[in-house]
Amino acid sequence: xxxxxxxxxxxxxxxxxxxxxxxxxxxxxxxxxxxxxxxxxxxxxxxxxxxxxxxxxxxxxxxxxxxxxxxxxxxxxxxxxxxxxxxxxxxxxxxxxxxxxxxxxxxxxxxxxxxxxxxxxxxxxxxxxxxxxxxxxxxxxxxxxxxxxxxxxxxxxxxxxxxxxxxxxxxxxxxxxxxxxxxxxxxxxxxxxxxxxxxxxxxxxxxxxxxxxxxxxxxxxxx
Amino acid sequence: xxxxxxxxxxxxxxxxxxxxxxxxxxxxxxxxxxxxxxxxxxxxxxxxxxxxxxxxxxxxxxxxxxxxxxxxxxxxxxxxxxxxxxxxxxxxxxxxxxxxxxxxxxxxxxxxxxxxxxxxxxxxxxxxxxxxxxxxxxxxxxxxxxxxxxxxxxxxxxxxxxxxxxxxxxxxxxxxxxxxxxxxxxxxxxxxxxxxxxxxxxxxxxxxxxxxxxxxxxxxxxx
Numbered sequence: 001x002x003x004x005x006x007x008x009x010x011x012x013x014x015x016x017x018x019x020x021x022x023x024x025x026x027x028x029x030x031x032x033x034x035x036x037x038x039x040x041x042x043x044x045x046x047x048x049x050x051x052x053x054x055x056x057x058x059x060x061x062x063x064x065x066x067x068x069x070x071x072x073x074x075x076x077x078x079x080x081x082x083x084x085x086x087x088x089x090x091x092x093x094x095x096x097x098x099x100x101x102x103x104x105x106x107x108x109x110x111x112x113x114x115x116x117x118x119x120x121x122x123x124x125x126x127x128x129x130x131x132x133x134x135x136x137x138x139x140x141x142x143x144x145x146x147x148x149x150x151x152x153x154x155x156x157x158x159x160x161x162x163x164x165x166x167x168x169x170x171x172x173x174x175x176x177x178x179x180x181x182x183x184x185x186x187x188x189x190x191x192x193x194x195x196x197x198x199x200x201x202x203x204x205x206x207x208x209x210x211x212x213x214x215x216x217x218x219x220x221x222x223x
Numbered sequence: 224x225x226x227x228x229x230x231x232x233x234x235x236x237x238x239x240x241x242x243x244x245x246x247x248x249x250x251x252x253x254x255x256x257x258x259x260x261x262x263x264x265x266x267x268x269x270x271x272x273x274x275x276x277x278x279x280x281x282x283x284x285x286x287x288x289x290x291x292x293x294x295x296x297x298x299x300x301x302x303x304x305x306x307x308x309x310x311x312x313x314x315x316x317x318x319x320x321x322x323x324x325x326x327x328x329x330x331x332x333x334x335x336x337x338x339x340x341x342x343x344x345x346x347x348x349x350x351x352x353x354x355x356x357x358x359x360x361x362x363x364x365x366x367x368x369x370x371x372x373x374x375x376x377x378x379x380x381x382x383x384x385x386x387x388x389x390x391x392x393x394x395x396x397x398x399x400x401x402x403x404x405x406x407x408x409x410x411x412x413x414x415x416x417x418x419x420x421x422x423x424x425x426x427x428x429x430x431x432x433x434x435x436x437x438x439x440x441x442x443x444x445x446x
Contacts, residue, residue, distance in 0.1 A: 068283075069285075071334035093372055095372070096326050096333060099367070103325075104319075130372060131370045142366075143365075147353060149318070152353045
Protein backbone atom coordinates (compact mmCIF):
# COMPACT_ATOMS: atom_id res chain seq x y z
CA UNK A 1 0.00 0.00 0.00
CA UNK A 2 1.22 3.48 -0.74
CA UNK A 3 2.36 5.59 2.18
CA UNK A 4 -0.18 8.09 3.41
CA UNK A 5 0.50 11.81 3.35
CA UNK A 6 -1.45 14.78 4.65
CA UNK A 7 -1.31 17.58 2.08
CA UNK A 8 -2.33 21.09 3.04
CA UNK A 9 -4.47 22.38 0.20
CA UNK A 10 -5.64 25.98 0.13
CA UNK A 11 -6.98 26.02 -3.38
CA UNK A 12 -4.20 28.23 -4.68
CA UNK A 13 -1.44 27.63 -7.19
CA UNK A 14 1.27 26.55 -4.75
CA UNK A 15 -0.71 23.98 -2.82
CA UNK A 16 -2.16 22.49 -6.02
CA UNK A 17 1.38 22.02 -7.31
CA UNK A 18 2.39 20.50 -3.99
CA UNK A 19 -0.44 17.97 -4.19
CA UNK A 20 0.65 17.05 -7.72
CA UNK A 21 4.21 16.51 -6.49
CA UNK A 22 3.05 14.32 -3.58
CA UNK A 23 0.91 12.25 -5.93
CA UNK A 24 3.82 11.97 -8.34
CA UNK A 25 5.85 10.53 -5.42
CA UNK A 26 3.14 7.88 -5.06
CA UNK A 27 1.73 9.01 -1.73
CA UNK A 28 -1.87 8.25 -0.88
CA UNK A 29 -2.87 11.89 -0.40
CA UNK A 30 -5.22 13.10 2.33
CA UNK A 31 -5.83 16.71 1.37
CA UNK A 32 -6.65 19.08 4.21
CA UNK A 33 -8.23 22.51 3.84
CA UNK A 34 -9.40 25.05 6.40
CA UNK A 35 -12.52 27.12 6.46
CA UNK A 36 -10.92 29.69 8.71
CA UNK A 37 -13.07 32.72 8.00
CA UNK A 38 -10.83 33.84 5.15
CA UNK A 39 -12.37 36.59 3.04
CA UNK A 40 -11.44 34.51 -0.03
CA UNK A 41 -13.31 31.41 1.14
CA UNK A 42 -14.23 30.69 -2.46
CA UNK A 43 -10.76 29.11 -2.56
CA UNK A 44 -12.35 26.14 -0.77
CA UNK A 45 -14.43 25.36 -3.85
CA UNK A 46 -11.22 25.48 -5.85
CA UNK A 47 -9.58 23.14 -3.33
CA UNK A 48 -12.37 20.64 -3.80
CA UNK A 49 -12.02 20.67 -7.59
CA UNK A 50 -8.22 20.40 -7.36
CA UNK A 51 -8.33 17.50 -4.89
CA UNK A 52 -10.57 15.61 -7.27
CA UNK A 53 -8.70 16.45 -10.46
CA UNK A 54 -5.32 15.50 -9.00
CA UNK A 55 -6.51 12.24 -7.49
CA UNK A 56 -6.40 12.93 -3.76
CA UNK A 57 -7.55 9.90 -1.79
CA UNK A 58 -9.66 12.10 0.46
CA UNK A 59 -10.35 15.79 1.00
CA UNK A 60 -11.23 17.06 4.44
CA UNK A 61 -12.25 20.64 5.21
CA UNK A 62 -11.79 21.61 8.85
CA UNK A 63 -13.80 24.37 10.46
CA UNK A 64 -11.24 26.45 12.36
CA UNK A 65 -12.55 29.95 12.77
CA UNK A 66 -9.62 32.37 12.97
CA UNK A 67 -11.89 35.42 12.98
CA UNK A 68 -12.15 34.65 16.70
CA UNK A 69 -8.54 35.84 16.83
CA UNK A 70 -8.46 38.41 14.00
CA UNK A 71 -5.40 40.58 13.53
CA UNK A 72 -5.16 40.19 9.74
CA UNK A 73 -6.66 41.63 6.57
CA UNK A 74 -7.61 38.07 5.63
CA UNK A 75 -9.66 37.39 8.76
CA UNK A 76 -10.91 40.86 9.72
CA UNK A 77 -13.09 42.58 7.12
CA UNK A 78 -12.23 45.97 8.62
CA UNK A 79 -8.59 45.71 7.47
CA UNK A 80 -8.13 46.34 3.73
CA UNK A 81 -6.02 44.10 1.48
CA UNK A 82 -3.04 46.11 0.14
CA UNK A 83 -3.02 46.58 -3.62
CA UNK A 84 0.57 47.73 -4.02
CA UNK A 85 3.78 46.20 -2.71
CA UNK A 86 4.53 47.10 0.90
CA UNK A 87 7.75 47.06 2.92
CA UNK A 88 8.06 44.40 5.59
CA UNK A 89 5.46 41.80 6.49
CA UNK A 90 2.09 42.89 5.06
CA UNK A 91 -1.25 43.06 6.91
CA UNK A 92 -2.36 39.92 5.09
CA UNK A 93 -0.11 38.03 7.53
CA UNK A 94 -2.39 35.93 9.76
CA UNK A 95 -0.94 35.52 13.28
CA UNK A 96 0.51 32.03 13.69
CA UNK A 97 -1.57 30.67 10.82
CA UNK A 98 0.86 28.04 9.61
CA UNK A 99 1.53 26.94 13.19
CA UNK A 100 -2.20 26.43 13.68
CA UNK A 101 -2.59 24.67 10.31
CA UNK A 102 0.44 22.45 10.83
CA UNK A 103 -0.74 21.58 14.34
CA UNK A 104 -4.04 20.38 12.88
CA UNK A 105 -2.22 18.57 10.08
CA UNK A 106 -0.09 16.85 12.70
CA UNK A 107 -3.14 15.83 14.75
CA UNK A 108 -4.83 14.51 11.62
CA UNK A 109 -1.68 12.67 10.51
CA UNK A 110 -1.37 11.04 13.91
CA UNK A 111 -5.00 9.97 13.82
CA UNK A 112 -4.79 8.35 10.37
CA UNK A 113 -1.28 6.99 11.01
CA UNK A 114 0.52 9.11 8.41
CA UNK A 115 4.00 10.48 8.98
CA UNK A 116 4.38 12.70 5.94
CA UNK A 117 2.95 16.20 5.72
CA UNK A 118 3.23 18.32 2.58
CA UNK A 119 2.91 22.10 2.64
CA UNK A 120 3.40 24.45 -0.29
CA UNK A 121 5.29 27.19 1.49
CA UNK A 122 7.67 29.25 -0.58
CA UNK A 123 10.41 31.59 0.57
CA UNK A 124 11.34 33.14 -2.79
CA UNK A 125 8.38 34.81 -4.53
CA UNK A 126 6.36 35.36 -1.37
CA UNK A 127 5.05 38.03 0.94
CA UNK A 128 7.71 37.67 3.61
CA UNK A 129 5.53 35.70 6.00
CA UNK A 130 7.80 34.39 8.76
CA UNK A 131 6.07 31.01 8.89
CA UNK A 132 7.07 30.19 5.30
CA UNK A 133 10.82 30.09 5.97
CA UNK A 134 12.91 26.90 6.08
CA UNK A 135 14.14 27.55 9.62
CA UNK A 136 10.56 27.78 10.84
CA UNK A 137 9.57 24.51 9.19
CA UNK A 138 12.64 22.73 10.60
CA UNK A 139 11.78 23.92 14.07
CA UNK A 140 8.13 22.88 13.74
CA UNK A 141 9.02 19.36 12.71
CA UNK A 142 11.32 19.03 15.71
CA UNK A 143 8.44 20.17 17.93
CA UNK A 144 6.06 17.75 16.19
CA UNK A 145 8.23 14.78 16.97
CA UNK A 146 8.30 15.73 20.65
CA UNK A 147 4.58 16.54 20.77
CA UNK A 148 3.04 13.27 19.78
CA UNK A 149 2.48 9.75 20.97
CA UNK A 150 3.69 8.47 17.61
CA UNK A 151 6.86 10.53 17.89
CA UNK A 152 7.56 9.18 21.39
CA UNK A 153 6.91 5.65 20.20
CA UNK A 154 9.59 5.94 17.53
CA UNK A 155 7.75 7.27 14.49
CA UNK A 156 9.35 10.17 12.67
CA UNK A 157 7.25 12.95 11.19
CA UNK A 158 8.53 14.63 8.07
CA UNK A 159 7.32 17.93 6.65
CA UNK A 160 7.86 18.16 2.91
CA UNK A 161 8.21 21.62 1.39
CA UNK A 162 8.95 20.87 -2.26
CA UNK A 163 8.43 24.48 -3.37
CA UNK A 164 10.33 26.29 -0.66
CA UNK A 165 13.32 27.33 -2.77
CA UNK A 166 11.61 27.62 -6.18
CA UNK A 167 10.65 30.81 -7.96
CA UNK A 168 6.99 31.20 -8.89
CA UNK A 169 7.88 30.56 -12.55
CA UNK A 170 9.65 27.32 -11.60
CA UNK A 171 6.65 26.23 -9.55
CA UNK A 172 4.34 26.83 -12.51
CA UNK A 173 6.59 24.96 -14.92
CA UNK A 174 6.81 22.04 -12.49
CA UNK A 175 3.04 21.95 -12.10
CA UNK A 176 2.43 22.06 -15.82
CA UNK A 177 4.78 19.11 -16.30
CA UNK A 178 2.70 17.23 -13.73
CA UNK A 179 -0.61 18.14 -15.38
CA UNK A 180 -1.96 20.67 -12.90
CA UNK A 181 -4.87 22.58 -14.38
CA UNK A 182 -4.20 26.07 -13.04
CA UNK A 183 -7.57 27.24 -14.32
CA UNK A 184 -8.98 25.45 -11.27
CA UNK A 185 -6.92 27.39 -8.76
CA UNK A 186 -7.75 30.65 -6.98
CA UNK A 187 -4.85 32.70 -5.64
CA UNK A 188 -6.49 36.08 -5.10
CA UNK A 189 -7.02 37.42 -1.57
CA UNK A 190 -10.18 39.25 -2.62
CA UNK A 191 -11.78 37.40 -5.55
CA UNK A 192 -15.32 38.13 -6.68
CA UNK A 193 -18.17 35.66 -6.20
CA UNK A 194 -17.12 33.76 -9.31
CA UNK A 195 -13.56 33.35 -8.00
CA UNK A 196 -12.10 35.85 -10.45
CA UNK A 197 -8.93 37.53 -9.20
CA UNK A 198 -8.49 41.24 -8.51
CA UNK A 199 -5.13 41.24 -10.31
CA UNK A 200 -3.62 43.73 -7.89
CA UNK A 201 -3.19 42.08 -4.47
CA UNK A 202 0.21 40.58 -3.54
CA UNK A 203 -0.97 37.11 -4.34
CA UNK A 204 -2.31 38.02 -7.81
CA UNK A 205 0.81 40.01 -8.62
CA UNK A 206 3.20 37.16 -7.70
CA UNK A 207 1.06 34.80 -9.75
CA UNK A 208 0.82 36.96 -12.84
CA UNK A 209 4.54 37.70 -12.79
CA UNK A 210 5.22 33.96 -12.40
CA UNK A 211 3.20 33.05 -15.49
CA UNK A 212 4.86 35.85 -17.43
CA UNK A 213 8.34 34.59 -16.51
CA UNK A 214 7.29 31.00 -17.21
CA UNK A 215 6.26 32.13 -20.69
CA UNK A 216 2.66 30.97 -20.26
CA UNK A 217 -0.71 32.65 -20.11
CA UNK A 218 -2.45 32.45 -16.72
CA UNK A 219 -5.64 30.48 -17.36
CA UNK A 220 -7.33 31.99 -14.28
CA UNK A 221 -10.00 34.60 -14.78
CA UNK A 222 -9.61 38.18 -13.63
CA UNK A 223 -12.21 40.81 -12.89
CA UNK B 224 0.75 49.11 33.02
CA UNK B 225 1.20 45.48 33.92
CA UNK B 226 2.54 43.17 31.27
CA UNK B 227 -0.07 41.11 29.50
CA UNK B 228 -0.06 37.34 29.63
CA UNK B 229 -2.17 34.73 27.90
CA UNK B 230 -3.05 32.00 30.40
CA UNK B 231 -4.44 28.68 29.18
CA UNK B 232 -7.31 27.83 31.50
CA UNK B 233 -9.06 24.49 31.24
CA UNK B 234 -11.10 24.74 34.41
CA UNK B 235 -9.05 22.11 36.20
CA UNK B 236 -6.81 22.29 39.24
CA UNK B 237 -3.51 22.84 37.44
CA UNK B 238 -4.58 25.67 35.19
CA UNK B 239 -6.38 27.44 38.05
CA UNK B 240 -3.16 27.32 40.07
CA UNK B 241 -1.24 28.60 37.04
CA UNK B 242 -3.58 31.56 36.70
CA UNK B 243 -3.12 32.35 40.40
CA UNK B 244 0.67 32.26 39.94
CA UNK B 245 0.52 34.55 36.89
CA UNK B 246 -1.67 37.00 38.78
CA UNK B 247 0.69 36.83 41.75
CA UNK B 248 3.49 37.84 39.35
CA UNK B 249 1.41 40.91 38.48
CA UNK B 250 0.55 39.97 34.91
CA UNK B 251 -2.62 41.31 33.34
CA UNK B 252 -4.10 37.90 32.58
CA UNK B 253 -5.99 37.07 29.43
CA UNK B 254 -7.40 33.63 30.16
CA UNK B 255 -8.00 31.39 27.17
CA UNK B 256 -10.19 28.28 27.15
CA UNK B 257 -11.22 25.94 24.36
CA UNK B 258 -14.57 24.43 23.61
CA UNK B 259 -12.99 21.58 21.69
CA UNK B 260 -15.72 18.99 21.89
CA UNK B 261 -14.36 17.55 25.13
CA UNK B 262 -16.74 15.16 26.82
CA UNK B 263 -16.13 17.10 30.03
CA UNK B 264 -17.16 20.44 28.57
CA UNK B 265 -18.67 21.36 31.92
CA UNK B 266 -15.08 22.33 32.76
CA UNK B 267 -15.73 25.50 30.73
CA UNK B 268 -18.24 26.68 33.32
CA UNK B 269 -15.60 26.03 35.94
CA UNK B 270 -13.09 28.01 33.86
CA UNK B 271 -15.44 30.97 33.79
CA UNK B 272 -15.89 30.93 37.57
CA UNK B 273 -12.15 30.56 38.15
CA UNK B 274 -11.25 33.40 35.76
CA UNK B 275 -13.58 35.68 37.65
CA UNK B 276 -12.58 34.59 41.14
CA UNK B 277 -8.86 34.93 40.44
CA UNK B 278 -9.12 38.31 38.75
CA UNK B 279 -8.37 37.54 35.13
CA UNK B 280 -8.55 40.70 33.03
CA UNK B 281 -10.48 38.85 30.36
CA UNK B 282 -11.65 35.32 29.61
CA UNK B 283 -12.02 34.16 26.04
CA UNK B 284 -13.45 30.79 25.02
CA UNK B 285 -12.42 29.69 21.53
CA UNK B 286 -14.50 27.28 19.49
CA UNK B 287 -11.99 24.77 18.12
CA UNK B 288 -13.76 21.53 17.38
CA UNK B 289 -11.33 18.65 17.76
CA UNK B 290 -14.02 16.03 17.23
CA UNK B 291 -13.37 16.77 13.54
CA UNK B 292 -10.06 14.98 14.15
CA UNK B 293 -11.03 12.49 16.87
CA UNK B 294 -8.55 9.85 17.92
CA UNK B 295 -9.04 10.24 21.69
CA UNK B 296 -11.38 9.13 24.45
CA UNK B 297 -11.88 12.82 25.24
CA UNK B 298 -13.09 13.78 21.76
CA UNK B 299 -14.67 10.56 20.51
CA UNK B 300 -17.61 9.28 22.56
CA UNK B 301 -17.05 5.77 21.21
CA UNK B 302 -13.74 5.40 23.10
CA UNK B 303 -14.18 4.80 26.84
CA UNK B 304 -12.24 6.68 29.53
CA UNK B 305 -9.99 4.21 31.42
CA UNK B 306 -10.83 3.80 35.10
CA UNK B 307 -7.65 2.08 36.20
CA UNK B 308 -4.02 3.02 35.62
CA UNK B 309 -2.68 1.92 32.24
CA UNK B 310 0.82 1.39 30.92
CA UNK B 311 2.12 3.90 28.40
CA UNK B 312 0.27 6.90 27.04
CA UNK B 313 -3.47 6.42 27.72
CA UNK B 314 -6.33 6.80 25.22
CA UNK B 315 -7.24 10.11 26.83
CA UNK B 316 -4.25 11.54 24.96
CA UNK B 317 -5.63 13.96 22.34
CA UNK B 318 -3.44 14.06 19.21
CA UNK B 319 -1.35 17.24 19.16
CA UNK B 320 -3.72 18.99 21.57
CA UNK B 321 -1.18 21.18 23.30
CA UNK B 322 0.39 22.10 19.95
CA UNK B 323 -3.01 23.23 18.71
CA UNK B 324 -3.78 25.08 21.96
CA UNK B 325 -0.37 26.74 22.11
CA UNK B 326 -0.63 27.73 18.44
CA UNK B 327 -3.91 29.51 19.23
CA UNK B 328 -2.42 31.03 22.38
CA UNK B 329 0.46 32.32 20.27
CA UNK B 330 -1.88 33.80 17.66
CA UNK B 331 -3.94 35.44 20.41
CA UNK B 332 -0.81 36.73 22.17
CA UNK B 333 0.48 38.23 18.94
CA UNK B 334 -2.87 39.90 18.28
CA UNK B 335 -3.11 41.51 21.74
CA UNK B 336 0.63 42.26 21.88
CA UNK B 337 1.47 39.90 24.74
CA UNK B 338 4.71 37.94 24.88
CA UNK B 339 4.08 35.75 27.89
CA UNK B 340 2.05 32.56 27.74
CA UNK B 341 1.30 30.47 30.84
CA UNK B 342 0.37 26.80 30.63
CA UNK B 343 -0.18 24.45 33.56
CA UNK B 344 1.54 21.39 32.16
CA UNK B 345 3.05 19.01 34.65
CA UNK B 346 5.54 16.21 34.04
CA UNK B 347 5.46 14.60 37.49
CA UNK B 348 1.97 13.49 38.55
CA UNK B 349 0.59 13.23 35.03
CA UNK B 350 -0.65 10.77 32.45
CA UNK B 351 2.53 10.63 30.39
CA UNK B 352 1.25 12.90 27.65
CA UNK B 353 4.25 13.77 25.45
CA UNK B 354 3.18 17.38 25.02
CA UNK B 355 3.54 18.07 28.75
CA UNK B 356 7.30 17.52 28.88
CA UNK B 357 9.89 20.32 29.26
CA UNK B 358 11.69 19.40 26.03
CA UNK B 359 8.46 19.77 24.10
CA UNK B 360 7.72 23.18 25.58
CA UNK B 361 11.27 24.39 24.86
CA UNK B 362 10.95 23.29 21.27
CA UNK B 363 7.56 24.95 20.85
CA UNK B 364 8.81 28.29 22.12
CA UNK B 365 11.70 28.16 19.66
CA UNK B 366 9.19 27.49 16.86
CA UNK B 367 6.95 30.30 18.12
CA UNK B 368 9.71 32.85 17.87
CA UNK B 369 10.38 31.84 14.26
CA UNK B 370 6.68 31.69 13.36
CA UNK B 371 5.55 35.19 14.07
CA UNK B 372 5.85 38.71 12.85
CA UNK B 373 6.54 39.85 16.40
CA UNK B 374 9.31 37.26 16.74
CA UNK B 375 10.94 38.40 13.50
CA UNK B 376 10.67 42.02 14.59
CA UNK B 377 12.64 41.33 17.75
CA UNK B 378 10.01 40.38 20.33
CA UNK B 379 10.67 37.29 22.38
CA UNK B 380 7.88 34.94 23.35
CA UNK B 381 8.18 33.11 26.64
CA UNK B 382 6.15 30.11 27.72
CA UNK B 383 5.85 29.84 31.48
CA UNK B 384 5.29 26.40 32.97
CA UNK B 385 5.36 27.07 36.71
CA UNK B 386 4.02 23.62 37.62
CA UNK B 387 6.10 21.47 35.34
CA UNK B 388 8.36 19.99 38.01
CA UNK B 389 5.95 20.04 40.97
CA UNK B 390 4.11 17.10 42.45
CA UNK B 391 0.34 17.36 42.59
CA UNK B 392 0.55 17.89 46.36
CA UNK B 393 3.01 20.76 45.87
CA UNK B 394 0.71 22.33 43.26
CA UNK B 395 -2.21 22.18 45.67
CA UNK B 396 -0.23 23.70 48.52
CA UNK B 397 0.99 26.48 46.25
CA UNK B 398 -2.55 27.19 45.07
CA UNK B 399 -3.93 27.26 48.59
CA UNK B 400 -1.25 29.78 49.61
CA UNK B 401 -2.41 31.94 46.69
CA UNK B 402 -6.09 31.63 47.60
CA UNK B 403 -7.30 29.31 44.85
CA UNK B 404 -10.75 27.97 45.67
CA UNK B 405 -10.43 24.39 44.44
CA UNK B 406 -14.13 23.84 44.97
CA UNK B 407 -14.56 25.79 41.72
CA UNK B 408 -12.38 23.47 39.67
CA UNK B 409 -13.36 20.38 37.69
CA UNK B 410 -10.64 17.84 36.94
CA UNK B 411 -12.69 14.79 35.99
CA UNK B 412 -12.70 13.50 32.40
CA UNK B 413 -16.27 12.26 32.73
CA UNK B 414 -18.10 14.40 35.29
CA UNK B 415 -21.87 14.31 35.67
CA UNK B 416 -24.09 17.22 34.65
CA UNK B 417 -23.40 18.96 37.94
CA UNK B 418 -19.65 18.73 37.41
CA UNK B 419 -19.17 16.05 40.08
CA UNK B 420 -16.14 13.85 39.47
CA UNK B 421 -16.21 10.11 38.84
CA UNK B 422 -13.35 9.57 41.29
CA UNK B 423 -11.80 6.82 39.18
CA UNK B 424 -10.40 8.31 35.95
CA UNK B 425 -6.68 9.19 35.79
CA UNK B 426 -7.38 12.83 36.38
CA UNK B 427 -9.56 12.22 39.49
CA UNK B 428 -7.05 9.75 40.87
CA UNK B 429 -4.08 12.13 40.53
CA UNK B 430 -6.16 14.84 42.14
CA UNK B 431 -7.41 12.81 45.09
CA UNK B 432 -3.93 11.47 45.77
CA UNK B 433 -2.56 15.00 45.62
CA UNK B 434 -5.00 16.31 48.21
CA UNK B 435 -4.28 13.32 50.41
CA UNK B 436 -0.52 13.95 50.26
CA UNK B 437 -1.07 17.67 50.79
CA UNK B 438 -2.99 16.78 53.96
CA UNK B 439 -6.16 18.53 52.81
CA UNK B 440 -9.66 17.46 51.94
CA UNK B 441 -10.59 17.88 48.29
CA UNK B 442 -13.47 20.38 48.28
CA UNK B 443 -14.69 19.11 44.88
CA UNK B 444 -17.84 17.01 44.76
CA UNK B 445 -17.82 13.41 43.67
CA UNK B 446 -20.62 11.24 42.35
